[in-house]
Amino acid sequence: MAKKINEFLAGLPMTMVSGVFLLFALVPHLMNEFGGAESHVAFFPFDPAWVTIVISGIPLLYLAIWRVIYNPGISKISSALLICIAMVAAIAIGDLFAAGEVVFIMAIGALLEEATTNRAKKGLKKLISLAPTKGRRLRHGKEEQIPAEEILQGDLLRILPGETIPVDGKIIRGETSVDQSIMTGESLPVDKGVGEEVFCGTINCFGAIDISATKVGEDSSLKKLIRMVQEAEYKQAPMQRIADRVASWLVPVALLIAVLAYIFTGNIVTAVTVLVVFCPCALVLATPTAIMAAIGQATKHGVIIKSGEALEKMGKVDTIAFDKTGTLTCGRLEVSDILTFDETLSEMSLLSLAASAEAKSEHPLGKAIVAYAKTKGVAFGESTSFKMTTGKGIFAEVQNRRLLCGNEKFLNENGVSIDETILSVLEQLRTQGKALILVAERNQCIGVIALSDVLRPQAKNIVSRLSDMCIRTVLLTGDHKRTANYLANQVGISEVRAELLPEEKVRSIETLQGEGRKVCMIGDGVNDAPALKTADVSVAMGSMGSDIAVDAADVALMSDDISKIPYLKRLSNATVKTIKASILLSMCINFVAILLSLMEVLTPTTGALVHNAGSCFVVLIAALLYDRKFE
Numbered sequence: 001m002a003k004k005i006n007e008f009l010a011g012l013p014m015t016m017v018s019g020v021f022l023l024f025a026l027v028p029h030l031m032n033e034f035g036g037a038e039s040h041v042a043f044f045p046f047d048p049a050w051v052t053i054v055i056s057g058i059p060l061l062y063l064a065i066w067r068v069i070y071n072p073g074i075s076k077i078s079s080a081l082l083i084c085i086a087m088v089a090a091i092a093i094g095d096l097f098a099a100g101e102v103v104f105i106m107a108i109g110a111l112l113e114e115a116t117t118n119r120a121k122k123g124l125k126k127l128i129s130l131a132p133t134k135g136r137r138l139r140h141g142k143e144e145q146i147p148a149e150e151i152l153q154g155d156l157l158r159i160l161p162g163e164t165i166p167v168d169g170k171i172i173r174g175e176t177s178v179d180q181s182i183m184t185g186e187s188l189p190v191d192k193g194v195g196e197e198v199f200c201g202t203i204n205c206f207g208a209i210d211i212s213a214t215k216v217g218e219d220s221s222l223k224k225l226i227r228m229v230q231e232a233e234y235k236q237a238p239m240q241r242i243a244d245r246v247a248s249w250l251v252p253v254a255l256l257i258a259v260l261a262y263i264f265t266g267n268i269v270t271a272v273t274v275l276v277v278f279c280p281c282a283l284v285l286a287t288p289t290a291i292m293a294a295i296g297q298a299t300k301h302g303v304i305i306k307s308g309e310a311l312e313k314m315g316k317v318d319t320i321a322f323d324k325t326g327t328l329t330c331g332r333l334e335v336s337d338i339l340t341f342d343e344t345l346s347e348m349s350l351l352s353l354a355a356s357a358e359a360k361s362e363h364p365l366g367k368a369i370v371a372y373a374k375t376k377g378v379a380f381g382e383s384t385s386f387k388m389t390t391g392k393g394i395f396a397e398v399q400n401r402r403l404l405c406g407n408e409k410f411l412n413e414n415g416v417s418i419d420e421t422i423l424s425v426l427e428q429l430r431t432q433g434k435a436l437i438l439v440a441e442r443n444q445c446i447g448v449i450a451l452s453d454v455l456r457p458q459a460k461n462i463v464s465r466l467s468d469m470c471i472r473t474v475l476l477t478g479d480h481k482r483t484a485n486y487l488a489n490q491v492g493i494s495e496v497r498a499e500l501l502p503e504e505k506v507r508s509i510e511t512l513q514g515e516g517r518k519v520c521m522i523g524d525g526v527n528d529a530p531a532l533k534t535a536d537v538s539v540a541m542g543s544m545g546s547d548i549a550v551d552a553a554d555v556a557l558m559s560d561d562i563s564k565i566p567y568l569k570r571l572s573n574a575t576v577k578t579i580k581a582s583i584l585l586s587m588c589i590n591f592v593a594i595l596l597s598l599m600e601v602l603t604p605t606t607g608a609l610v611h612n613a614g615s616c617f618v619v620l621i622a623a624l625l626y627d628r629k630f631e
Contacts, residue, residue: 002062005058006058006059006062009054009055009056009058009059010059010107010110010111012111014055015055015056015104015107015108015111017051017055018051018052018055018056018100018104018107019052019104019108021048021049021051021052021055021100022048022049022052022097022100022101022104024048025047025048025049025052025096025097025100026097047096047097049096049097049099049100050096050100052100052101052103052104053087053091053096053099053100053103055107056100056103056104056106056107057084057087057099057100057103059107059110060080060083060084060087060103060106060107061084061087063078063080064078064080064081064083064084067080067081068081077251077252078251079106079250079279079280079283080106081251082250082251082254082275082278082279082280083102083103083106083279083280085251085254085255085275086098086099086102086272086275086276086278086279087099087102087103089258089271089272089275089276090102090272090275090276090604092272093268093269093272093604095269095272095603095604095605097605097608098272098276098604098605098607098608101608101609102276102279102608102611105279105285105615106279108285109285109288131148131200131201131222131223132148132164132165132166132200132201133147133148134146134147134148134166135147135148135151135155135157135166135167136157136158136159136160136163137151137155137156137157137158138156138157138158138210139155139156143158148166148167149217151166151167151213151216151217152213152216153213153214153215153216154212154213155212155213155216156172156210156211156212156213157169157210157211157212157213158208158209158210159176159198159204159208159209159210159211160204160208161176161204161205161206161207161208162203162204162205163203163204164201164202164203164204165178165198165199165200165201165202165203165204165211166200167200167213167214167215167216167217167220168197168198168199168200168213168214168215168216168219168220168221169197169198169211169212169213169214169215170195170196170197170198170211170212170214171192171193171194171195171196171197171198171209171210171211172194172195172210172211172212173194173209173210174194174207174208174209174210175191175192175193175194175207175209175390175391175392176191176192176204176205176206176207176208176209176390176391177189177190177191177192177205177206177207177363177390177391178190178192178198178202178203178204178205179202179203179205180198180199180202180203189205189363189364191391191392191407192209192391193391197214198211199220199221199222200215200220200221200222200223201220201221201222205363206362206363206388206390206391207390207391221501221502250278250280253278254274254275254278255275257274257278257594257598258271258272258274258275258278259271261274261597261598265598265600267600269603269604270597270598270600272604273597273602273603273604273607274594274597274598276604276607276608276611277590277593277594277597277602277607277608277610277611278590278594279611280586280590283583283586283587285582285615285618285619286579286582286583286586286618286622287308287579288308289582289618289619289622289623290575290578290579290582290621290622290625291308291311291575291579292622293622293623293624293625293626294311294571294572294574294575294625294626295308295311296626297571297625297626297627297628298568298571301564301567302557302561302564303555303556303557303564303567303568304555304556304557305554305555305568306553306554306555306556307554309554310537310554310555311571311572311575311576312572312575312576312579313518313536313537313572314520314537314555314568314569314572315569315572315573315575315576316518316536317471317518317519317520317536317537317569317572318470318471318472318517318518319471319472319473319474319512319517319518319519319520320466320471320472320473320474320519320520320521320522320565321473321474321475321476321508321509321512321519321520321521321522321531321535322473322474322475322476322493322522322523323476323477323521323522323523323524323528323531324453324475324477324479324483324484324487325453325477325479325524326523326524326541327522327523327524327541327562328455328456328459328475328487328491328562329453329454329455329456329459329487330453330454330455330456331453331524332453332454333364333365333368333435333451333452333453333454334368334372334451334452334454335351335368335369335372335449335450335451336434336450336451336452337429337434337448337449337450338350338351338447338448338449338450339425339447339448339449339450340446340447341422341444341445341446341447341448342444342446342447345446345447348376348378350439350446350447350449351369351372351373351376351378351449352373352378352379352380353380353398353399353401353403353439354369354373354403354405354437354439354447354449355369355370355372355373355374355378355380356380356381356382356383356396356398356399357383357386357394357396357398357403357405357439358370358394358396358405358437359380359382359383360383360386360396361388361394362388363388363394365435365437365451366394366405366437368451369437369449369451380398381398381399382398383396383397383398384396384397384398385397389406389410392406392407392409392410392413393405393406393407393410393411393437393438394406395414401441402441402442403439403440403441404416404438404439404440404441405437405438405439405440406437406438407436407437407438408426408438410438411438411440411445414440415443416440416443416444416445417443417444418438418445422445422448425448426438426448429448429450430482431482431486432450432452432482432486433452433453433479433480433482433483433484433485433486433487434450434451434452435450435451435452436448436449436450436451437449437450437451455487455490455491456562458561458562458563459490459491459562460490460491460492461563462562462563462565462566463491463492463493464492465566466565466566466569467492469566469569471569472495472517473492473493473494473495474493474495474496474497474508474512475487475488475493475495475496475497475498476497476500476505476508476509476521476531477496477497477498477499477500478498478499478500478501478505478527479498479499480498480499481496481498481499483498484496484498484499485498501527502527502528502529502530502531503530505527505528505530505531506530506531506534508531509521509531509534509535510534513536518536518537519535519536519537520535520536520537520538520539521534521535521537521538521539522538522539522540522541522562522565523538523539523540523541523553524540524541528540532553537554537555538553538554538555539553539554539555539556539557539565539568540553540555540556540557541556541557541562555568574625574628575625578621578622578624578625581621582618582621582622585614585617585618585621586614586615586617586618589610589611589613589614589617590611590614593607593610593611593614596610
């Protein structure tokens with residue numbers, strides 16, 4: 001009950017009410033200070049500052065007491081405790097406006113900080129929803145649907161086309177292509193045959209397969225992925241207020257100066273004034289206001305920053321780890337090369353034949369070839385006798401020509417021999433990380449169409465700019481080593497770690513952190529979520545990235561423009577500098593105010609106004625961040 005009341009009073013609506021009553025109290029208190037007027041507005045039977053004290057003071061008092069009771073060691077002493085002491089002292093001498101002002105400023109600071117640190121928690125729920133709930137078990141020659149949690153190691157399972165694989169396993173019968181982007185981030189379905197491993201949560205695209213369960217329940221790959229995200233989320237501590245970091249010495253010093261002031265002046269008002277001006281309100285506002293301005297600045301540029309901690313840490317980042325697919329590349333396949341091995345056949349003719357044959361195919365490579373032919377305005381005819389061999393290729397008749405389109409194994413199985421010259425060309429294309437569709441007719445390979453993920457045009461420039469800023473760049477990807485190395489060479493990344501599962505990406509991040517590096521991870525897939533959570537700062541590609549990756553990340557690039565990464569780095573550096581400048585200014589103002597208080601120039605009310613002016617200066621300096629140019 002007490003917690004609910006506290007949350008209600010600390011909310012934005014009641015804080016606004018608190019501010020209105022503080023304004024009502026301000027005018028008569030100033031008149032009383034300088035002209036001897038009544039200390040409250042005529043139409044109020046009480047000083048309106050009491051309302052501010054109750055609304056904004058109770059949550060602060062609750063926080064101070066809670067920390068004294070539950071926080072360990074020196075962390076029991078907080079800025080909330082100092083302000084509560086000042087509030088009680090001001091009330092004791094009858095200066096209610098001063099008491100109300102310090103607690104109201106703290107309430108505003110708490111709201112600003114809460115606004116900068118709230119994070120969406122939907123990502124983990126979505127990740128959990130990907131976990132399969134049922135499996136098709138084969139027992140005594142019969143199929144039975146059972147809950148996924150009842151599947152045991154060694155059980156024989158049948159996975160039909162389009163179904164999600166319920167556990168980790170090994171294929172014992174059948175061939176297929178598996179979409180395992182959830183685990184590895186690979187942009188292409190991976191062809192799988194007998195003896196190869198499949199992972200929980202991945203999707204069987206084409207053929208029916210039978211698998212033997214190898215890892216079930218909490219040991220499965222997807223469950224480990226979920227667990228890693230949960231653990232990383234738990235480890236992410238919220239940003240601690242700077243004022244609370246120094247409260248261990250701030251409170252004793254304030255009390256000591258106030259006591260000495262009373263001893264030497266004999267004036268309790270002077271002692272209370274010292275406590276009021278010592279309150280770290282400007283210090284509390286310095287961080288959240290600068291962060292709010294920076295977040296607003298970033299939002300204008302399509303960069304969504306979820307917390308102040310992300311900005312603070314981004315300023316310290318010295319290593320950026322990139323995922324490949326959907327990050328440095330666009331995440332879509334396009335035809336990159338068309339090579340003919342028949343002198344009578346042109347490239348466009350080969351494309352026309354391949355597109356005609358693949359027109360009825362559901363395979364992503366076939367669809368990409370057809371889409372490319374359409375963009376080139378290539379005419380292609382109707383195919384007949386279409387037949388697809390899952391995970392290998394297709395047969396079709398086009399214009400009375402019997403064509404085979406598929407991989408080397410498929411062509412060899414159908415009596416097509418491939419000579420050494422062609423094999424060397426194919427090997428060269430593979431070293432560039434390209435997927436290949438071979439086209440054959442009359443037992444002869446007549447050409448090859450290569451496809452590759454499209455490199456973002458600005459990727460090379462971004463890596464170069466980061467290098468100029470002394471930022472180390474690393475490529476972490478689930479793709480094959482040859483694909484990863486080829487792309488890394490194109491963009492200028494020298495450090496490559498390929499063929500990584502999600503837990504291996506996490507270990508790579510932890511290894512870099514173990515070297516004393518501050519790591520920023522940039523990714524877009526579900527498989528990137530644990531690494532995004534483990535990194536010191538994480539950035540997700542917002543418009544095309546998975547919801548889970550976006551929710552797991554600290555920053556989202558809504559336009560998928562990675563050129564914003566250097567901008568984000570410069571913005572975070574400027575934000576940290578602004579916060580430090582604001583803290584220095586607030587401390588200087590407090591120091592001057594303390595001297596004026598000891599000289600009895602300031603009273604609790606005028607002291608509160610001076611220290612309020614310091615808070616306004618801090619907000620003004622922070623606001624300048626909003627319109628600064630960082631491009």
